[in-house]
Amino acid sequence: MEQKKHKISMIEKRKEVLASLENLGLKTYEQLDSGYFPSITMPSRSTENIHYDPQLRQYILGDRTVRRSTRNIRHLKPFTQLVWAALFSHELTSQRKTSTLRDVYYSAQAYEMTFTDQEESNNIVTDLETVLGFSREDFSIFPEERSAVFGDLTIEYTVPGYEGRTLNLTSHPDGVLIGPALTSAEFVKTTADKVIAIEKGGLFTRFIEENVHKKFNAILVLTAGQAPRATRHFIRRLNQELNLPVYIFTDGDPWGMHIAMVIISGSANAAHLRELNTPDAKWSGVWATDIVNYKLPTDPLDDVDVKRLYELQKDPRYKDPLWQREIKTFMKIKKKAEQEAFSRYGLTYIVDEYLPEKLEAEK
Amino acid sequence: MEQKKHKISMIEKRKEVLASLENLGLKTYEQLDSGYFPSITMPSRSTENIHYDPQLRQYILGDRTVRRSTRNIRHLKPFTQLVWAALFSHELTSQRKTSTLRDVYYSAQAYEMTFTDQEESNNIVTDLETVLGFSREDFSIFPEERSAVFGDLTIEYTVPGYEGRTLNLTSHPDGVLIGPALTSAEFVKTTADKVIAIEKGGLFTRFIEENVHKKFNAILVLTAGQAPRATRHFIRRLNQELNLPVYIFTDGDPWGMHIAMVIISGSANAAHLRELNTPDAKWSGVWATDIVNYKLPTDPLDDVDVKRLYELQKDPRYKDPLWQREIKTFMKIKKKAEQEAFSRYGLTYIVDEYLPEKLEAEK
Numbered sequence: 001m002e003q004k005k006h007k008i009s010m011i012e013k014r015k016e017v018l019a020s021l022e023n024l025g026l027k028t029y030e031q032l033d034s035g036y037f038p039s040i041t042m043p044s045r046s047t048e049n050i051h052y053d054p055q056l057r058q059y060i061l062g063d064r065t066v067r068r069s070t071r072n073i074r075h076l077k078p079f080t081q082l083v084w085a086a087l088f089s090h091e092l093t094s095q096r097k098t099s100t101l102r103d104v105y106y107s108a109q110a111y112e113m114t115f116t117d118q119e120e121s122n123n124i125v126t127d128l129e130t131v132l133g134f135s136r137e138d139f140s141i142f143p144e145e146r147s148a149v150f151g152d153l154t155i156e157y158t159v160p161g162y163e164g165r166t167l168n169l170t171s172h173p174d175g176v177l178i179g180p181a182l183t184s185a186e187f188v189k190t191t192a193d194k195v196i197a198i199e200k201g202g203l204f205t206r207f208i209e210e211n212v213h214k215k216f217n218a219i220l221v222l223t224a225g226q227a228p229r230a231t232r233h234f235i236r237r238l239n240q241e242l243n244l245p246v247y248i249f250t251d252g253d254p255w256g257m258h259i260a261m262v263i264i265s266g267s268a269n270a271a272h273l274r275e276l277n278t279p280d281a282k283w284s285g286v287w288a289t290d291i292v293n294y295k296l297p298t299d300p301l302d303d304v305d306v307k308r309l310y311e312l313q314k315d316p317r318y319k320d321p322l323w324q325r326e327i328k329t330f331m332k333i334k335k336k337a338e339q340e341a342f343s344r345y346g347l348t349y350i351v352d353e354y355l356p357e358k359l360e361a362e363k
Numbered sequence: 364m365e366q367k368k369h370k371i372s373m374i375e376k377r378k379e380v381l382a383s384l385e386n387l388g389l390k391t392y393e394q395l396d397s398g399y400f401p402s403i404t405m406p407s408r409s410t411e412n413i414h415y416d417p418q419l420r421q422y423i424l425g426d427r428t429v430r431r432s433t434r435n436i437r438h439l440k441p442f443t444q445l446v447w448a449a450l451f452s453h454e455l456t457s458q459r460k461t462s463t464l465r466d467v468y469y470s471a472q473a474y475e476m477t478f479t480d481q482e483e484s485n486n487i488v489t490d491l492e493t494v495l496g497f498s499r500e501d502f503s504i505f506p507e508e509r510s511a512v513f514g515d516l517t518i519e520y521t522v523p524g525y526e527g528r529t530l531n532l533t534s535h536p537d538g539v540l541i542g543p544a545l546t547s548a549e550f551v552k553t554t555a556d557k558v559i560a561i562e563k564g565g566l567f568t569r570f571i572e573e574n575v576h577k578k579f580n581a582i583l584v585l586t587a588g589q590a591p592r593a594t595r596h597f598i599r600r601l602n603q604e605l606n607l608p609v610y611i612f613t614d615g616d617p618w619g620m621h622i623a624m625v626i627i628s629g630s631a632n633a634a635h636l637r638e639l640n641t642p643d644a645k646w647s648g649v650w651a652t653d654i655v656n657y658k659l660p661t662d663p664l665d666d667v668d669v670k671r672l673y674e675l676q677k678d679p680r681y682k683d684p685l686w687q688r689e690i691k692t693f694m695k696i697k698k699k700a701e702q703e704a705f706s707r708y709g710l711t712y713i714v715d716e717y718l719p720e721k722l723e724a725e726k
Contacts (some may be wrong), residue, residue, distance in 0.1 A: 297469060
């Protein structure tokens with residue numbers, strides 16, 4: 001296993017997050033002490049300020065900024081909410097507790113801080129991400145959804161009660177849940193030389209049962225549909241810290257393509273973040289051309305599928321020839337296929353034939 | 364830990380399932396050998412034949428039967444499909460592979476067996492459950508969805524490559540996935556004296572972080588919304604094999620109530636099965652009366668919520684006074700509350716105050 005030299009440990013990262021939260025409070029106090037109305041300036045997340053960066057291969061924010069000043073009566077509430085969100089995140093992170101967006105909304109009431117609805121509190125959490133440059137999982141606000149991982153990777157926990165304990169991710173053959181504890185764990189060692197991400201739970205189990213992790217030296221990641229943000233961040237770490245190439249297998253339809261694309265290049269509404277994407281990950285199938293080449297059982301494209309393909313065709317993330325070719329092929333054949341469609345050749349065909357052919361082609 | 368004396372091991376159960384599948388084939392051959400058109404008789408699952416049994420506290424099938432005879436040209440196809448489903452399930456179970464309903468549909472094509480659509484193949488799998496009296500998870504057809512468990516229970520795997528290996532269910536602090544491997548594991552030992560099932564992922568994590576498993580000697584089960592069948596079966600095993608009482612915590616609305624009820628009494632469309640329900644499990648909250656007593660932040664009931672309450676009021680599973688009282692209270696206060704609403708009193712209030720009060724009251 002080769003690790004990047006300047007890897008930041010998860011514990012150091014948590015210290016950075018806490019320092020950056022404290023710094024926000026410090027600046028506010030300094031402004032007050034100097035006799036100024038506290039204010040904060042951050043990049044604007046309005047549509048006009050979101051651009052696709054072909055170098056970074058993701059959406060980024062442009063030069064426009066917004067300034068929120070307590071001198072402006074209309075800014076006073078969101079400024080206070082932002083400072084409260086920072087306080088609450090600091091409490092969570094320093095006490096090693098986790099929370100969800102929903103919980104943040106209700107917790108505010110314990111501090112007599114009011115949000116009109118959850119949309120308002122979600123928005124403030126996104127503001128805080130923008131100000132700090134950390135994603136909310138870094139300051140302990142996690143999604144409800146959990147996906148899973150399986151393969152020869154030993155991790156070392158950093159959560160309370162488990163510090164220093166290790167777990168090998170083959171220890172439970174149903175897969176290991178990707179939650180706050182796994183996400184904050186250090187990577188200790190692995191013999192794997194690649195990561196295979198899989199959209200569907202049934203197929204993830206099939207891959208484990210057929211020993212794909214051993215036969216292909218792979219760490220298997222279940223995305224369970226659109227990958228939760230914590231899972232995208234985990235895939236990025238596997239790629240960046242362990243230098244493992246990432247191959248993504250989804251259903252053969254515009255929605256499957258986009259599950260892969262969001263892992264690779266992220267989404268426009270996370271343009272203020274860098275740490276969720278894996279630009280070098282590859283969408284390995286099920287391609288439209290696979291549907292043709294492997295003569296898969298198909299369903300006809302629905303109107304919403306076709307509409308979606310037209311949208312993706314114009315999307316800057318899809319400009320590379322492979323994506324354009326696959327979009328065109330979907331439109332031409334007017335069909336889609338699920339990952340399970342390979343079972344028409346027997347349950348293990350996907351592992352015995354399709355997978356090695358695709359991995360070989362991607363080299 | 365007390366275990367029931369006549370506990371059937373998971374390995375013995377698998378043998379029973381295989382024998383019962385083989386028996387289906389044997390009977391078909393015997394009929395052929397004796398010069399009869401093969402036929403099969405099973406309980407009818409039509410609505411008129413589904414009754415609520417107050418003793419068993421679940422829906423059961425009545426005395427009506429349906430006979431499917433290969434002498435009848437219209438029965439020939441479903442009979443053949445049923446025999447194929449039995450063959451396929453036997454292959455899966457004897458080879459220790461698992462599958463999903465979706466996979467069954469596609470796999471049929473590998474055997475030149477045709478189903479018009481997945482609904483047709485799903486239906487045949489339910490027929491097979493009815494004929495055998497085993498649930499499809501027993502013959503290796505699992506749902507896509509996975510939920511999780513956490514607590515001091517040591518299990519011993521029976522799946523290939525892991526036979527004899529044990530895992531303590533506190534080994535991963537994000538929770539341990541309930542998939543085919545966990546479901547087929549033996550229970551070895553536990554210090555827990557109760558099971559607490561929780562609807563939401565965020566709260567499941569909160570309970571782990573706050574050491575609810577230690578403070579309350581509990582095994583924590585995440586239902587992740589409506590509990591997947593494998594999870595319901597797992598909860599039943601915890602209750603029956605380990606004699607552990609089960610307490611269920613859901614959102615305070617008709618949908619949360621029904622998540623609890625399906626764990627307790629099952630659904631009408633599983634009236635042909637016995638092994639998914641835990642009749643002695645208790646719905647412990649969030650009750651409508653809790654919303655009042657704890658002055659929780661609420662949302663108004665929507666029209667669909669009210670409509671659902673009227674349906675539940677007439678449902679035979681809801682005839683007990685507690686359920687009727689809670690339905691009436693919901694209708695009176697016209698409000699609902701989520702589990703996270705307790706965070707308005709601080710993140711740990713639900714664990715420090717609410718949970719012990721409710722568990723005490725249920726004794």
